[in-house]
Amino acid sequence: MPLKAPETAPTATIAFQRLLIIMDDLRDNCPWDKKQTLESLRHLTIEETYELSDAILGDDKQEIKKELGDIMLHLVFYSKIASETNDFNITDVLNGVCDKLINRHPHIYGDVEVKNEEDVKRNWEQIKLKEGNKSVLGGVPSSLPALVKASRIQEKARGVGFDWEEKNQVWAKVEEEMQEFKNEFNAEDETTIDHEKAEGEFGDLLFSLINYARFININPENALEKTNQKFIKRFQYLELKAKEHGKQLQDMSLAEMDIFWNEAKKL
CATH class of the missing domain: 1.10.287.1080 (MazG-like)
Structure with missing residues (x-):
């Protein structure tokens, strides 16, 4: 008998709990999810991060939302796997990052005064060294x-x-x-x-x-990626125009290709 899927949640807290329930269901019942390890998820997480980066550079808000969900799933997945070996769980992860943020923002949660963003960054690095980092x-x-x-x-x-x-x-x-x-x-x-x-x-x-x-x-990084995308767009226009004229790029002179390239620059 299929499991009853948890319903769409009205608040962030309940929505996060819904994700945790689904993760438990998948880990217990899905052959693919049951097989995954920290190591097997690693390259997939890297891929998801790059997909989020693409969505941000493309200013696609709906795609950003989707990719954030995928990354959130991965964070929950890692925590679920670690909980099975009693190393840590999602509660430990969340409390850990909360404690770190509180400790590294003494100008918010303490009596330290800062004048600007640079003071905040300087304090952040000094606190990290006190926490045990051997090098900045x-x-x-x-x-x-x-x-x-x-x-x-x-x-x-x-x-x-x-x-x-x-x-x-x-x-x-x-x-x-x-x-x-x-x-x-x-x-x-x-x-x-x-x-x-x-x-x-x-x-x-x-x-x-x-x-x-x-x-x-x-x-x-953003500047170079935007240039990469600009080059891809112009080169693909060059390929398209060459095909429309019944030509192969390798058979064209650079001067011939430059005509279409300059057209692409005006688009």
């Missing part, structure tokens, strides 16, 4: 994509006062790194270069550009 950078996940990791490293360092004072200083560093990168090869000819050294200088250049982006309040 210890909270940056090793598996983060390099672009995101560079941003987080710089934000963490800024939180304890290790930062440039003016954005013109940062731009000077960008120009310095650009020159050092250019010095590793001559773009005018095919001179053999020290690939490892050039790679290092290129990394330094990217790091300095990400640093400058932070100073002018640009999220480099």
